[in-house]
Amino acid sequence: MAKLLGKIFGESPKTSATPTAFTIKIDPVKFNLATKPEGTVYVQLESLKQKLTKLSSNVENNLMLSIRASTKKNVELASSAFKFDEEYIRKGKFEVEYLTLAYATFQNLGEGDIKSVKDARMILRELEKIAQIALNIADKAEYVEFANVQELHKDEYGLKPMGDITAEMIKKSVEAFVSGNAKHASETLVMMNEIQSLYDSAVAKIKASVNDQNITNLTGILSVIEHVKAAADISCSIATHFC
Numbered sequence: 486m487a488k489l490l491g492k493i494f495g496e497s498p499k500t501s502a503t504p505t506a507f508t509i510k511i512d513p514v515k516f517n518l519a520t521k522p523e524g525t526v527y528v529q530l531e532s533l534k535q536k537l538t539k540l541s542s543n544v545e546n547n548l549m550l551s552i553r554a555s556t557k558k559n560v561e562l563a564s565s566a567f568k569f570d571e572e573y574i575r576k577g578k579f580e581v582e583y584l585t586l587a588y589a590t591f592q593n594l595g596e597g598d599i600k601s602v603k604d605a606r607m608i609l610r611e612l613e614k615i616a617q618i619a620l621n622i623a624d625k626a627e628y629v630e631f632a633n634v635q636e637l638h639k640d641e642y643g644l645k646p647m648g649d650i651t652a653e654m655i656k657k658s659v660e661a662f663v664s665g666n667a668k669h670a671s672e673t674l675v676m677m678n679e680i681q682s683l684y685d686s687a688v689a690k691i692k693a694s695v696n697d698q699n700i701t702n703l704t705g706i707l708s709v710i711e712h713v714k715a716a717a718d719i720s721c722s723i724a725t726h727f728c
Contacts, residue, residue, distance in 0.1 A: 533605055
């Protein structure tokens with residue numbers, strides 16, 4: 486019976502090595518959580534916003550790194566995106582999650598402050614999606630081939646400008662929350678028009694040139710394009726909360 490179950494569900498791992506996901510060097514005690522804030526709630530929430538801004542910046546950077554890795558077919562650069570995620574982004578997500586959960590659940594904050602904490606947690610969840618998108622893009626680096634691979638920051642499908650605009654959208658959408666300035670949110674939504682135009686052009690170009698010989702490569706490139714647009718869509722999702 487054990488052999489039969491093994492065939493159905495797969496054999497159990499043959500190694501006792503600790504999975505990478507559990508090797509993050511984080512000490513939650515250093516977050517200094519307490520049922521009552523040390524000092525004013527304002528200072529506490531400002532610190533949370535700073536940490537969220539830093540996390541957002543790291544997510545933007547890794548997205549751009551992954552895009553460059555894929556357009557340059559640079560597997561080593563793609564690998565560094567995974568390393569950066571493990572060393573910096575995961576830690577940032579871990580800390581912001583602890584802070585938002587503790588503040589919202591265990592501190593007797595006022596209605597306005599609770600809303601700020603919940604907004605920060607919403608943004609955290611969206612940034613987690615974008616962070617995973619960056620890794621999905623990095624995964625394609627080994628399998629896609631762009632025509633202008635030797636030319637710095639150039640590709641025939643406009644991925645560089647798509648990435649630049651998307652990174653700015655991520656920044657602006659988070660800044661709308663941090664600064665309380667709705668202008669950043671509305672600007673994010675307007676920038677989506679540029680993304681849509683670049684996306685439409687890229688897809689049209691791929692469809693016009695696909696054949697049985699290049700369909701696998703172009704499917705991979707289309708996947709990268711779709712992922713970048715998805716990151717832009719998520720930025721808009723964040724921004725709509727602060728318009």
